[in-house]
Amino acid sequence: MHRWLFPAVLLLSASAGAQDLQKCGGLSNPPAWVRSGVYAGVLGAKEITLGLNPRQAEGNRYFYAGQANELRLTPFHSGETLILQEEVRKSLGAAPVVTGCFTLVRAEGALRGSWKAPGTSTTLKVSLEPLNVARLPLKLPSSPGLLRLRGRDPLAFVRLNHAWVVSADGQRLREPLSGLDYPRLPQATPALQAALQDRLLSHAVNALACAMDLPENSGGEGYGLSTDVTLLTPRLLSLREDINSYCGGAHPDTATTGLILDRASGRPVPLSALWPSLTAARLKALYLGAATSDPASECDDVLREMQDRFAVSLGSGGLSLTPTSLPHVVSACAESVVIPLGQLRRGANTASRYFADLYPR
Known part of the structure; x- marks a missing residue:
């Protein structure tokens, strides 16, 4: 899992920020000389680290040393001058507010210029040197x-x-x-x-x-x-990993991931290496057979119609299955079930080096 797991939020933020293009002045996009990279230096008396990426909007951001939050930047240009518009959302559903304007020029590979708070007389000197991250x-x-x-x-x-x-x-x-x-x-x-x-x-x-x-x-x-x-x-x-997150979208998100790893190599062990017959369709049939059935519950229909995707993990009781394809509105139906290892023994791969771990004599 990586930063691109949140593209919808990023695109919405970029779109909202585009409504305020002239707050810091300039024209859309950075100057042609801008390349992807990281710069470190000072903004006023404070140390900052700043990233630039002309091809990915989420790559333009910076942070103050010792502070957890990063601040998003939207790049513009005026001739050969780079303008970076600092944007912050104050409240949920609101468009970003411009809280700062960087005006930077190249100086033998470094960036020199200033940061100004819009609508105020506050202007701070900015001096940034390229950071060789490699x-x-x-x-x-x-x-x-x-x-x-x-x-x-x-x-x-x-x-x-x-x-x-x-x-x-x-x-x-x-x-x-x-x-x-x-x-x-x-x-x-x-x-x-x-x-x-x-x-x-x-x-x-x-x-x-x-x-x-x-x-x-x-x-x-x-x-x-x-x-x-x-x-x-x-x-x-x-x-088993369980994620509960709220990142400013329409509703909170949850996700479950199951991992089975080889203790020597650290590599994932495919379920098919343990039980070759456990296809996705077979997993769904096992899940439906083990799930609690309630004719009065809407979950019965939801589970029968869901796609056959599951978070799979092993436990002392057996194979744990948790549906991962249910939409948010019916996510409460995604209860985990455990299939006893004994029920799966007939289809186990007896030649697997892991067989004795699952079925000790």
């Missing part, structure tokens, strides 16, 4: 997700590339900026540790994107994550 030392263990983030969203990489916090019992890992945490296995292989780190990293990126889309009066809404280890065997690790 050469920044990793402050977390190297992992595929961390390296991908450095290339895809260097500003998010700068924000999240810092030491994370291990709980006192060593069983959880917390990313301080987002406040999210994730299970940690102290004796895990480096590959599995990297896989778990990347899961938390992905959620932290989404949490920061969510926070940027919330209005100032959001009242503590945002991105919440609950993750539990549901099964731990010599060769397998299974987890």
